[in-house]
Amino acid sequence: MGGTVKPINAQAAAGAGTGAAGQIVLLGCGFVADLYMRALQAMPGIGVAGVWDSDAARLAAFCSHWNVPARDGLQSLLAQAPDALVLNLTNPAAHFETSKACLEAGRHVYSEKPLALTLDDAKTLHALAADKGLILASAPCSALGEAAQTLGHALRSGIAGTPRLIYAELDDGFIPQAAYDKWLTESGAPWPYEDEFRVGCTLEHAGYYLTWLISWFGPVRTVVAASAETIPDKTGTGPFAPDFSTATLFFETGPVTRLTCSIVAPHDHGIRIVGDKGVLSCKAAWDNAAKVRFARRITLRRRLMEHPFPRTIRLKQPTHPKVKRWGAAAMNFMLGPAEVLEALRDGRPCRMSNDFALHLTEVTLAIQNAGETGGAQRMTTTCGPMEPMPWAK
Known part of the structure; x- marks a missing residue:
């Protein structure tokens, strides 16, 4: 099912609780990526500038369903959207190497949990981000949610x-x-x-x-x-x-x-x-x-x-855009990326x-x-x- 991304409801259309605007790219389009895309429907002003996954069949199915552009590699993903926030949605074993590559390329990163599978690797990423003056944020973002x-x-x-x-x-x-x-x-x-x-x-x-x-x-x-x-x-x-x-x-x-x-x-x-x-x-x-x-x-x-x-x-009320329940969750997975984009836009410290x-x-x-x-x-x-x-x- 393709189609243009649209707000889910009137509250979302009004942008309650978020003034985020900007672009994101998705690195990985497995199971959790669909939850981000569902949430994106409630977040006007944020666009998907590209998606890449090492599984070509999965990439094609995802991009066709959500009507977003596929890229043919990590370098292409980064090069074609030089100002976009990278959402690292790869599997956890790949988080360290992929986030490291994005940080080395000078990109802000919002990573699915955990940052890395070892504390030493997480500290390496943290030090690299600090050295380059970049944001390195981590899911989950439900601390920003209404409850x-x-x-x-x-x-x-x-x-x-x-x-x-x-x-x-x-x-x-x-x-x-x-x-x-x-x-x-x-x-x-x-x-x-x-x-x-x-x-x-x-x-x-x-x-x-x-x-x-x-x-x-x-x-x-x-x-x-x-x-x-x-x-x-x-x-x-x-x-x-x-x-x-x-x-x-x-x-x-x-x-x-x-x-x-x-x-x-x-x-x-x-x-x-x-x-x-x-x-x-x-x-x-x-x-x-x-x-x-x-x-x-x-x-x-x-x-x-x-x-x-x-x-x-x-x-x-209102607080922030809500996302309807899917499976076990009724969470807006885009609250975290939106917070990063707002902090960058406003030049303030990021809550994440x-x-x-x-x-x-x-x-x-x-x-x-x-x-x-x-x-x-x-x-x-x-x-x-x-x-x-x-x-x-």
Whole structure:
């Protein structure tokens, strides 16, 4: 299905929450690239100047479906759009080499997670970007979304009082028994299950809450983690990464947090922030418009409990363009690239900063690689808290 990219709805057409304009190029057009293109329909003013993928058949199918121009190599992709932001959507094993090539060519890069599969490689990319004065940002960008920003506003407003403890879950169900071989995108890309199992659910998913937490509280000081492979006989060629991890995070200025990731435990994408006055919560990390609720703490007949009918916390609308649900997610994947383009246009610091991307990578790798004996790990990178979106202040 080809055709001109158009806004999804009236709010999107009005450009609520984003004034981004500019060009992007897509390096890689696998499964996740369709999610970016769906989101792009809600983001007027951003154009696709070219796409390249090493799989010629996949490239042809993608470009035909979305009516975007194909290029015949990385050099052609960069040369034909010298001012475009590069979206690195290659598979994780290729992130380091491809991002390095783009940075060396003097290009700003927005990379799918993780920046690299090792901290040394991530630090190399960070140093290269700093040397050349370039932006090196990393997905996920849901910290810029309405749900995360609503929680951040509630924290700053003291609705729950001082936050004392946070529980965050990113459990996806017993994925090895799912019909994942039938999961296809709109343009026909299959879910890359072998790559997903080799890379691991922690590297793939922990960022969806880590970015929220780091955006509110700043850097993690210490990670105390463990990880394991609980289902060894997955489909495909191993070795496979841990399919379960749990971490206790100690922030420089925030509350202690427990974060769990798995593709084994029943589906749970909830976060609960326990404060002196009650509990803030959100049940859907992958939904930008998920409800944020506050249950105040009460005593009823000498029993201490959270109010059984929590109130919904809302920000003044409009916030940002929304994307309709597709599969498990209702996320606008273009909020991150749009933030980079806006920062470049306005000459201001980017919320998705290089330091933020590197710190996110270090924390995620510390959790993923903890194994049975990793224990406490002191972080070597840092970053500042993220400036709230203008509509969330």
